[in-house]
Amino acid sequence: MRTVRRLYFYLIALISLEVIVWGVINLARTLFDVLPLGGVNLLAGGLSLVLVGVPIFGIHWAVVQRDARSDEEEHTSRIRALFLYAARFGLLVPVAQNVLAILNRALITWMGRGLDSPLVGGGQTLADNLAAVAVNLIAWAYIERVLRGDWQAAAPSGELPEVRRVYRYAWGIYSLGLAVFGCQQLIRFIFTTPEGLSDLTAAWLANGIALCAVGAPLFAHAWLVIRRGLDEHPSERRSLLRLGVLFALSWVSLGLGLLSLGNLAASLIRWGLGEANQLELWLNEKANWLAVMIIAGVVWAYFSRQCRQAVRDEGEIRRREGLERLYDSLLSLGGTAATFFSLWGLLSTVTEILINQPATLGGLRDTLSYSLAGLAIGLPLWLRPWGRLQAQARAFGDEGDHARRSVVRKAYLYLVLFASVVGGMAAGGALFFLVLSAVLGSPDPNFWLEFARRAEVLALLLVWLSYHLGALRSDGRAAQQAVHERQALFPVLVIQPQGEDSFNEALTHALQQQAPRLPVTLFKLGVQAFSDEYYQAKAVLLPAALAANPPEALRLWLKEYQGQRVLIPLEAEGWVWPGTPLRSPRELAVETARVVRQMAEGQPVRTAAPLTAWVIVGYVLAGLFGLQMLLVLFGLGMSLLGVD
Template sequence: MPVVRRIYVYLVSAISLVGVTWAVIGLARLIIREGIGSGQVIGLAGWLAVIIVGLPIFLFHWLMANRLAADPAERGAIARKIFLYGVMALGAAPVAANVYRLVDNLFLALLDGRPSTGYPYNLTTGEHLVAIIVWVVVWLYLWRQTRIDRQILAAMPAQTAAPEEPESWLDIIEQDAGGVRRVYLLVFALAGLVMVTWGGLGLLQVLMDQWADPQFWRTPVAHHTAQLVVGAVLWAGHWLLLQRAFFSGRGEEERSVLRKLYLYLAVFVYSVMALSGGATLLKRLLELAMGAPPSPEPLLSQLSIPVPMMLVGGVFWAYHWRVIQKDAALAPDIPRQAGVRRIYSYLVAAIGLAVLLTGVTGLLNILIDILTASRLGLATYREETALFAAMVIVGGPVWLIPWRAAQRIALQSGPEAEGERRSIVRKIYLYLYVFIAAVGVFGSAGWFVFRILTLILGADLPGDFLSQVLRALVIALLSVGVWGYHWWAIREDGRLEQADQARRLKEVRVAVLDGGDGHVGQALVRHVRQTLPGLEPVMVALTETAAQAMSAPLFDDTQADALKGARYILGSWQALTEEPVARLVEDSAAVRLVIPTAQPNWVWAGVKAQPVEYYARQAARNLKQAIEGDSITPTGEFNVASIAAIVIGIWLFLTIISSFLGIIVNMGFD
């Protein structure tokens, strides 16, 4: 089925099915609530009109889709999968919502709480059951269709060729037989996990804060208990299906990038939650240790925010980290999974270092204030000191643990270490902190110059000039330390990478062929030398013109022997198919990187025409990928859009870091 037609059929089917389903629910709810009478003519007519019009539209398009699905390949189309699992998701969401409200009403009745009066909490039990029953029927029908599709696809001959390297998240899902199903399961597992988290946090907070006042705790306890129960069922049901699929031994489950993304996202969020709670609790303990007066609030009320965050965050952090460890023992990471792991590790390290530096800067600034203002003592800064000390105690390990683990891998030798050092995530982390530190140094130096110029020009110095000088000095020294350490890490990565590359290049033989005017051969040799310093390709010239342009001898027996021993052969398709090298190239076991040069009446289907320099640059980069053991894929060229995306990404990261630090500081002063 053509792609546009397929999208049209499934999109109309989805819209009409969802519309008819809600119309049936609305009609049934209207009858349950108010019965059938003359006063309900407009409501009845409206719902019936949707059913009468929408049902034939759905049946027509759905029957068309199933008729076209007689071709087994059609059942594997991503548009069909998105339709089935998308509508199942649209049905499962209201089922979960209505079940939650029923359970909530049950707990409110048991605990004698006060029910909410607004929509949808004012719906009757019958109205909730109608939505559940109708959507469950639709969901079961679609689920049966997914099972039939999977059985038919499983009976098809297995693909023997290796799958292509995916270029986008859509490619990851489309190439993965269970990708859309996995997205569906992960989304609802995540939704259930969020409900469990909020329910657990809210329940613990209410029990600790309002346990002595039964007039206020009954209703929130009912709400949070319902969240906890329904969320636990939703999360456990979908997560167990994912776990069963993983332990079934199917390769696509073990290679799933989406699973790793879910796990590391959960570990990151719950680690931040647990550590934030721990930092808040530690801050209060430090205040008490420094002589702060006890709070008039009961002890449990004081602990009602940090303790639930530590307990809930710690439990789920430990669980998901254990799952990651078990996954790694059963199925080592593939490159894209390792990329997700690196994003998590370096993001945690970046946040930990930001928290640590903020704490150290705050403590040193407090020390400066105490030294330069003799009338003030440590008691004046008790709250700030406790906060910044807690940030140092928490931020240090949060930065050091993932950073040392990454460094331990990067400083070793082998493919894993090479992948770690070449990781774009690692480079972003290192250069981001080098940039931030450089800005800190420049800002401090600029401030000093500004003050010196104002003094020379006769302006009066502020009363707290010494304090300002020392604060600027603190920022400058910390910035120099951060810059120096991360610059050393960058230089060390470069040194080790050069050593690895030199070792690899000793064993590599590359031949560059040119059977024309030498322009292609010149471009290839130049870009190979630029991309892989130290590698000297063997130049094979098939014409006198090419030999003169490339400063290479004309093809002879010596070059024929070099061509036979080459591991990589580069050249235009005309050169690789010309005599006397055509037979040598055909019999060779080398990897051939072919330049699609133009020739009249010959068209490279699907390949955009580019200058020779572009193809030569791509061939050199592909050669580097092959030598380093990576998959050979086209490398993107930087343009204005790419640069803008990088700038926006860095800005968003800095915004997130600033917001996170602001949240911690605000929590500390609450």
């Protein structure tokens, strides 16, 4: 409840603060507005915002400040830190945007162009921008003072460092976006060769200079602060946020770069296939794609290097391998999608050429060129990372075992299988629809062309399905063999007290089902005597009440035993186990066998919570949602295949 209350007060305070800031900005702009009607509107709007925002902010801010002074938990809460850094970000971004507007408009005016050309602030005046900058800076100064006070009183391991990390990366991404867009505008201007400086090209030049002048220094400062934080606080290097940002920036920039490269390659292929063109016209037409490709390539080259360095900085080898596997899987997934759709387009075009035998390529030139360009880019993008992933999965020992059991690899394979199965259903349905329509007297005018196209899609999907299903089965066979080897090297001793015959039988049956290669030794307490051979067991299973009050012989044996002890919370008179859900003997036996299997296979031990009514309802709702999504995807596939 305190968290909900805290969230309410800080959220209202943040919204009302912004209301006050922009109300004051409107009031400040009335001092310079020369139009009577515009001045009245600004004055009324500004006064209404201030009159509404001031009391709301004052009440809520006074409450949270009082709570922060009297309660340490409130003072160091994550929500307070989020409020302060969100307010800081929300106040500084308008400052940057208004400075950008001033510079952008000044450049456009200097070039003698109309004020409708600037990217930002075309309908504003210098006074409007200066008012916004001044008011936002005043509010920022107050928030900054509060934030500095919190930092002085904060513990080193509090919430502020985590929220500050989010703020720094958000500011870095925002400023990088400004700089990248500015460079794209400048490069586009460079590759365009008009006769003289037109309004459009002048706008590109002015916008690019303004964006770079504002974004580049901001990004340089933000990134230097982030780099300095990595040196001062080694824990920053292990931040999941940092890894996520680096992965996203490198992958998105690579995708944009390859998309631009594909578009350029397709245009060159069309040129080679006889499309009339000239170099100057081609540069003018493709200036935007050239600019995107160059700037995306530069961004990818930098951030991919940073990403690889971040992965190498990981101290734990399994985590490092997992991150590398995730990066390769994302690349391979994009590559296999590009390869599939390019093959689809290529086969469709070739089929139309063979069946219709057109005199010229004509409209087919576009599809053919895009398909060839997609194959040229998609195949290497798929095969190189996929080759590395396959090599890891085929390796012997722990490396191969971890690669095959990786959640990332399984998610990749099942995602491709899911897409192939759903696509296959859609393609098969479209093919049957075409044939049945012809049988029932309503044939398609291009029956054989459409039949061949849909059959090709179905065949392609079956190839993709078969290949990835084979990879999944190969992983399963290798994993099963490794599991059997691990189980055979993990002997288990089960101590069976008298009077628990039903549970003993259920446990023996569960162990045989879940871990058939596990060497299990049954020890009947009170009937057999302990010997040295039992010390070879890697784990011993016994009821928790028996472990808490063991007979003398068992106590002495457990004292010398060096392996794992698995305590089974069987119901016993006079013993209560808090935090342990009630289970039937059969359920408890199955859960115990699962824990032993995890230990034998070297997995982290995770106990499963019993199913509740709400969990079952959640599963049902998830199933219904999944069925709905499946129907949507099926319909989308049918529409892509031309079935209305």
